[in-house]
Amino acid sequence: MTETNQSIVVGSGLAGLTTTFQLINNGSRVILLEKTDKLGGNSVKASSGINGVPTIYQHNNGDTIEFFQQDTIKSGKGLSNTDLVSTLTSKSLSAIEWLTKDIGVDLSKVTLLGGHSFPRTHRGSGPLPPGFAIVSSLIKKIEDIQTKKPDTITILKQSKLNKIISDEKNNKVNGVEYIDEVTNETKQISCKNLVLATGGYSADTQSLDTSLISKHRPDLLQFASSNGQQTTGDGVKIAERDLDVKLIHMNKIQVHPTGFLNINDLNSKWKFLCGELLRGIGGVLLSPHNGERFINELETRDVVTDSVLKHCNVSCDSNGLAMEKDTYISVLVISEEDYAKANSHIDFYVYQKLLQKGTFEQLYDLLKKINPNLDLSYKELIEKFTYIDELVSGSKTDSLGRKSFGNKFSNKPIYFGLTTPVLHYSMGGIEIDKNSRAIKKNGEIFENLYAVGEVSGGLHGENRLGGNSLLECVVFGREVSNHILN
Ligand SMILES: Cc1cc2nc3c(=O)[nH]c(=O)nc-3n(C[C@H](O)[C@H](O)[C@H](O)COP(=O)(O)OP(=O)(O)OC[C@H]3O[C@@H](n4cnc5c(N)ncnc54)[C@H](O)[C@@H]3O)c2cc1C
Numbered sequence: 001m002t003e004t005n006q007s008i009v010v011g012s013g014l015a016g017l018t019t020t021f022q023l024i025n026n027g028s029r030v031i032l033l034e035k036t037d038k039l040g041g042n043s044v045k046a047s048s049g050i051n052g053v054p055t056i057y058q059h060n061n062g063d064t065i066e067f068f069q070q071d072t073i074k075s076g077k078g079l080s081n082t083d084l085v086s087t088l089t090s091k092s093l094s095a096i097e098w099l100t101k102d103i104g105v106d107l108s109k110v111t112l113l114g115g116h117s118f119p120r121t122h123r124g125s126g127p128l129p130p131g132f133a134i135v136s137s138l139i140k141k142i143e144d145i146q147t148k149k150p151d152t153i154t155i156l157k158q159s160k161l162n163k164i165i166s167d168e169k170n171n172k173v174n175g176v177e178y179i180d181e182v183t184n185e186t187k188q189i190s191c192k193n194l195v196l197a198t199g200g201y202s203a204d205t206q207s208l209d210t211s212l213i214s215k216h217r218p219d220l221l222q223f224a225s226s227n228g229q230q231t232t233g234d235g236v237k238i239a240e241r242d243l244d245v246k247l248i249h250m251n252k253i254q255v256h257p258t259g260f261l262n263i264n265d266l267n268s269k270w271k272f273l274c275g276e277l278l279r280g281i282g283g284v285l286l287s288p289h290n291g292e293r294f295i296n297e298l299e300t301r302d303v304v305t306d307s308v309l310k311h312c313n314v315s316c317d318s319n320g321l322a323m324e325k326d327t328y329i330s331v332l333v334i335s336e337e338d339y340a341k342a343n344s345h346i347d348f349y350v351y352q353k354l355l356q357k358g359t360f361e362q363l364y365d366l367l368k369k370i371n372p373n374l375d376l377s378y379k380e381l382i383e384k385f386t387y388i389d390e391l392v393s394g395s396k397t398d399s400l401g402r403k404s405f406g407n408k409f410s411n412k413p414i415y416f417g418l419t420t421p422v423l424h425y426s427m428g429g430i431e432i433d434k435n436s437r438a439i440k441k442n443g444e445i446f447e448n449l450y451a452v453g454e455v456s457g458g459l460h461g462e463n464r465l466g467g468n469s470l471l472e473c474v475v476f477g478r479e480v481s482n483h484i485l486n
Contacts, residue, residue, distance in 0.1 A: 001165065001174045001190035006031060007484060008176055008191040010161045010235065013041025014131070014470055015453025016197030017138045018477025024145050024152045026485050031189060032153065033178055035160035036230050039139055041199050042454075043473065045228070046131025047275035047345060048113060049123035050474070051467035052096030053089065057110050063118035065089050072468060075115045075300050076427075076461020079249065083434050084459040088468065088475050095474040096122060103137045105130075111280040111341075112404055113466035115300035121280070121467035127344035131470060158182050161234060164194065164242040164449075170440075173243070173449045193448045193484050196438075197477075200426035200454035201233025202226070202253060205269070212236065213423070216251040222325075225423040226259050226273040235455040236429055243449065245430050245438045248457040252427035254464055257304035258285070258332065259422030260354040267324045272354055274332060274419045276301070276466045277345065282338035282406015284388060285419070286331040287311045288370040291381050293388070294330075296402040302463040305421050320369040327420055329370055333363065334415040337407035346415055355417035360385065363416050370418070385409045425464050429457030435483045436476050450483075452476045 007023055009016045012034040020030050053068040054060075069089040073080055099105045106124035113121045123130040146153050156178075163177035165188065175190035201212040203225040208214045212233045213221060225231070239245040258279070259271035279285070279297040285308075287294045295307035312330045316323040332355075339346050349355040356362070364378045390396040392405040430451035431439045438449045453473045460468065 001188070004190045005029060005192050007193040007195060008033060008189060009195045009197055010176070011041060011197035011199055011453070011455070012039040013197060013199055013453060014043035014135055014138070014473035015455075015477050016041075016195070017135060017142065018474050019195050019197060019452060019481050020153065021138055021142050022478055022481030023484060024142065026481070027152070028485060029151065030153050031191070032155045033159045033161055033176070034155070034157050035181065035234070037158050039155070039157070040135045042228050042231055043470065044132045044135050045129070045226075045273065046470050047129040047273060048277040048280070049111065049121040049130045049467050050096070050099070050107065050134070050470040051120050051465070052092040052107075052122055052471070053120050055093060055096050055122065057108050057122060058118070058120060061118050063120055065092075067117050068092065068120065071116050072465055073461075075463050075465045077463065079252070079461030081458040084432075087434070087479065088459060088472060091475045092471055095471055095478070098478070099134060099474065103134070103141060105134050105137050111277055112298065113276045113280050114298045114304065115465050123277075129345070134470065161198065161238060162186065164238055166243055170243060171444070172447055193450065195450045195452060195480055196235040196239060196430065196455050197453045198235030198455045199231050200227070200429065201231060201236060202423040202426050203229050203231035204233050205423070210237070212250065213253065216428070217253050220253055220255065220423060223255060223421055223423045224259060224269045224271045226256060226271055227423065229270065233426070235451065239430055239438060239449070239451070243438070243446070244441050245446070245449075246441045247428065248431040249428035249461070250457070252462055253423060254301055254425040254427060255305045255421045256301055256424035257308050257421050258330070258419035260349065261327070261329060261418040261420045262352070262354055263321065263418065264353065266321055266327070271420070271422050272349070272352065273422065273424070274349070274354070274417070275345070277342055278332060278334060281334070281341040282392075283332050283334040286333060286367070288314055288329050288331060288367060289375060291367055291374070291376045291384055293400060296398070296400045298402055298404060300463055301466070308421055314370060318373065319371060329418050329420055331363070331367065332417055332419050333409070335407050335409045336412040336414065339415055341406070349417065350415070355415050357413055357415050359413060360411070363414060366416065425469065426454060427457060427460040427462070427464055429455050431458055432456045436480045450480045452480050
């Protein structure tokens with residue numbers, strides 16, 4: 001292959017876009033490959049936000065890098081690579097400042113998500129979900145550079161990485177082969193550095209012979225996915241096949257407790273995520289069997305999911321819903337006053353018929369529909385919410401351990417909908433060193449192959465904390481570009 005100075009970045013989610021922007025903004029040439037016809041990947045779907053500590057938007061709430069680090073390691077149950085956690089948490093402030101000051105994204109609202117000791121998950125005050133706001137601003141910045149200096153960047157959409165080409169000793173990457181999905185031609189390009197930013201594998205359930213979920217966690221094939229259908233672990237599969245890279249934590253796949261169940265499309269394999277934000281602002285989860293809360297809704301995702309699996313199984317034979325198989329269903333309820341804290345999100349979900357605004361009578365009817373044998377009268381449902389209001393006001397202590405609630409339900413209109421666990425995030429991926437370079441099975445480090453974002457593994461351990469993935473893309477995307485530039 002011909003000698004070149006250019007980098008190839010594969011994947012145009014937040015990890016790929018951050019790396020690309022930083023490289024071209026510093027005068028380095030990039031070819032960006034994206035297999036779909038749109039830039040943005042799963043990153044555009046991110047709805048809860050991005051973590052950062054200690055930022056001005058936290059208003060001196062007592063949070064520190066040390067607390068953030070401890071929460072991340074605790075959530076990962078001791079499996080996280082602590083060097084990577086240290087980089088993630090100590091560079092989170094500069095990541096937020098870069099996004100707000102250099103890229104121009106509004107991240108002024110802060111929420112408490114499950115497993116965090118302090119509110120530290122940032123999003124904007126306007127209607128745009130944070131993932132979309134960040135990605136669209138970065139794309140605009142990249143396009144501005146492309147207009148001014150067209151030689152710096154080539155963006156190839158519908159171009160699917162197919163093979164990685166390395167030198168004879170398999171120490172160094174020389175280029176890639178990709179399929180132009182428009183013409184079906186196979187093409188080759190050379191590079192000085194290759195950055196894999198192809199995302200995770202939480203939608204890799206369709207072709208069972210190649211599926212990473214089928215290989216590493218067949219027990220999870222029963223769940224639908226919150227991810228885009230392109231999320232099939234291509235980078236992981238190709239790098240292992242062609243370069244013998246080491247994979248880590250491949251069986252660690254996060255099942256998010258709350259994907260929305262659309263009552264008119266219960267059996268779809270693809271679900272909208274009901275972001276943790278909606279529990280963070282005050283939403284509670286009820287069991288379909290007795291209308292009872294069954295878990296501290298602000299526990300980490302793995303704990304909430306385990307509890308849903310234990311308490312919320314609904315048999316397809318015994319209910320008024322058109323379900324093809326037994327499903328786990330919990331009912332999310334949000335107070336009218338808490339609605340104001342995430343009104344644009346909630347309006348969108350109401351528009352999609354995933355949440356409805358209604359009365360407690362309507363909530364009761366829905367519970368009856370899910371479970372005609374519901375062990376609860378309407379009066380008892382109202383009493384349960386009177387009790388929840390006492391927890392909210394602090395006059396009673398929650399036996400489930402929740403310390404932070406939203407506003408009282410107080411017999412006003414409510415927002416409610418059905419949720420179910422969904423495949424959401426792959427903690428596993430390509431093992432990397434502290435500079436995000438891929439490690440081979442024999443322990444050697446590739447000098448010019450980087451893995452950044454969800455394609456990499458080891459940072460999150462057993463269970464990723466909400467808001468840490470967008471942060472990972474920004475922090476390590478910037479680290480990778482610095483390493484390449486220096
Ligand atoms: C619904 C949803 C909500 C979320 N909310 C949050 C949140 O609020 N906060 C948070 O921190 N995290 C959140 N996450 C997780 C987070 O969005 C993702 O983990 C993160 O965006 C991954 O970014 P990435 O750049 O690594 O990959 P992606 O954004 O998935 O991008 C990967 C890109 O690579 C492309 N690609 C794949 N294979 C190839 C190939 N062979 N050739 C060329 N291109 C290829 C894909 O098409 C895709 O565009 C959420 C995830 C989902 C699904």
